[in-house]
Amino acid sequence: MQPKDRHTLDLETGPEDAPDMSRALVLLPEMRGREDEATQQRPPEARRAEAIGLAEAIKLDVAEALAVPLRKPTPATLFGPGKVEELSVLVRTLGTGLVIIDHPITPIQQRNLERAWNVKILDRTGLILEIFGERAHTKEGTLQVELAHLNYQKSRLVRSWTHLERQRGGFGFLGGPGETQIEADRRQIQDRIRRIEKQLESVRNTRSVHRAKRQRVPYPVAALVGYTNAGKSTLFNHLTGAEVHAEDQLFATLDPTMRRVGLPHGETLIISDTVGFISHLPTSLVEAFRATLEEVLDADLIVHVRDIASPDAQAEAEDVNEVLSELGIEAGSDPRLVEVWNKIDLLGADVADALRRKAAGATDKVVVSALTGEGLSDLLHMLEERLFKERAVVEVVFQAARSGEAAWLYDNGEVLSRSDDPKTGETRLVVRLPSGRLRKLQERARGDGVTLNVPKEAQTA
Template sequence: MTRAWVLHPDLKSDRERRDPGPALEEAVALAAALPNLHVVGSEIVRLPKAQPGTLFGSGKIEELKDRFSENEVELVLIDGPVTPVQQRNLEKEWGVKLLDRTGLILEIFSDRAATREGVLQVEMAALSYQRTRLVRAWTHLERQRGGLGFVGGPGETQIEADRRAIDEQLVRLRRQLDKVVKTRELHRKARAKVPYPIVALVGYTNAGKSTLFNRLTGAEVMAKDMLFATLDPTMRAVKLPTGPDVILSDTVGFISDLPTELVAAFRATLEEVLAADVIVHVRDISHAETALQAADVEEILASLGVDDSTPRLEVWNKTDRLDPEARAAAEARAERDPGILAVSALTGQGVQAFLEALTEALDTGLQDDTLRLGFDEGRKRAWLFERGLVLSEVQGEDGYTLQLRWGRKEREDFARL
């Protein structure tokens, strides 16, 4: 087991937004999500300002060095961005390996990714991250390789060669990922022919999405009290109490300050959210910073381009962890606001009410309709057939008479054609 120490740099500029206490707890939980890592200590380091070369001041560096030595620390995790120069200098001063928040999240994602697409996306994100670290972080990067003599100049530096190698690998991975994404698109088109609405579960990491997913579907999705227990999207058909089937999608958990490399890499993973008929935002209502977590989720949804017109439900999960007074207050709020459901995915309390609200939000009640189309409306006719909405068709003198079975969303989409 690698002995690790977690540091949360509490910069003066960050204090207005986040309380350093819960932020440190989250960083420790991130570290605990990695196997073979034993967190032996953690602390908040208050910083008036970040030092360009070392992040911390010289006195604090010496103080931490002694602490790491006493506790035989092998890895230091810094909950925040660390520049390549800062990383090199701190590793040299402390004699330990160092990971910043981005590096740690990439390690977790690399450990958890299970599907081909997930693995490729993590590899691409990791390479993009490594490319930014090539700023003479190691002495061998200062070497130069001699040219062949055909072109003047000092030749290619090792850093340039390393960067070129990474760029070539990124191109190869992108080609592979394009193939996987095309396969996903084919699957999505196949699902589109089944007139089942898609319900996407989104939320901050460890909010309880997978526990709720498992309760509703009976699936065995990894659901643990840890950050990023779910990485790859999982989909199952679920029959709602009122009868109609829906496709339920469990997505990767969001987190504040998600590395930009991963936001880009996991956009495809979150495409199901863009296609969703209803978005269910699952919140850990027992968390001290549940409101800030909710704001982070909304920010990421907005950056993905999720339309505000998509119906939303907010599930206040983990009510079983609240004290009786707080639980009563949450349930009272949920009674007043039809868009909020107070539940415990663990005990099942409130899940039935959630399913009823979901049915109402979907307004899926599939209905049978008769539609007449002229011969000049071939595009509309093809659209209906592509989605498997046509039960039967009769050709007449002036066009087609179609018997359809479709839901609200299909009717709205058709009206826009």
């Protein structure tokens, strides 16, 4: 019987004499050097909590989460020989079958540590891929995760297990030993990658067709982005009445969802909920999810949802901006970006009031609680103002026989002024309308009794 390739072990409990694969030790290397400066800027407790959260996102039992100081990484094992032996004792004592290293490790380091500790090793990228693999439900999401996983796996085909040292193929008379297992694995992975890339290209084409249809409607699109667990899906559900899966866990949402929402003065907006970002999000994942993230690239507004109650809120915002920058969206200069400071309900009264005052004078920031609904009407007004500040301003004059037009105008536009002349029976309204509503008004005004003008005093309103 062939031994199982431990690079593809399922996260399941093995036999009674085998380590428990559902029980994990989390190691957080603390580098002392410039190469890991970004990681060291994050508070240790915040980094530890996030690492545990990632492990628990796939229902692992975290036996312990331990910071491991490092002066410099050892090429062969990341940790020095003494630390490797010390951690080996800890692994055996805890009875864990899985060690998660919250840091990138090389294939050689993974192989050597797995040999030394007799456990499965996952680095940060591998763990995130496991989470994504579990959370993807749509065909598109599944393909994107598989592509990222195959690219990751391809780089880790090293001669570490018995079956990789054997050869297969060749019947002797072919004159050669045949194709090695590692070469066959690499070839099969590359073939699968090519097939997935073709399927994803079809997905991109389909999305392009859908975007073209929306542009003909046309409805503007606002894309929600933010650090994972910032409350994007809860906000999305509250605004749209949808039932997107929303939980207090990392990467609760993976597959993109789009819904319509009505704005205060009648215009329709499409809101897109996207995958959450995270610090050191693997480039391969950003690339694999480019088809999904194209919704962000093409959005009329990019709504950055921040967990303002998080002790690590500023670092999380910088991580999101870094991923957006990889997509070509610069936080400091892109006029489409607005910030939503979410979870205000988790802050003390004084801190919350200070944030409300800070956001009150801004045109690109709003304070909300997606859970309680506080500030959501302010958010919708801000989105409307950003999208439709160039809306047409028209004067509508109608006779008493067409008085029903007033109700339509109040429902579909922003009435700036109104005057009624009892002698003539005329009503005069100055109204600001979205372009789509203006076209409908022009259609309604084709009959008798309604006149449309653009008054001079309203041209710059």
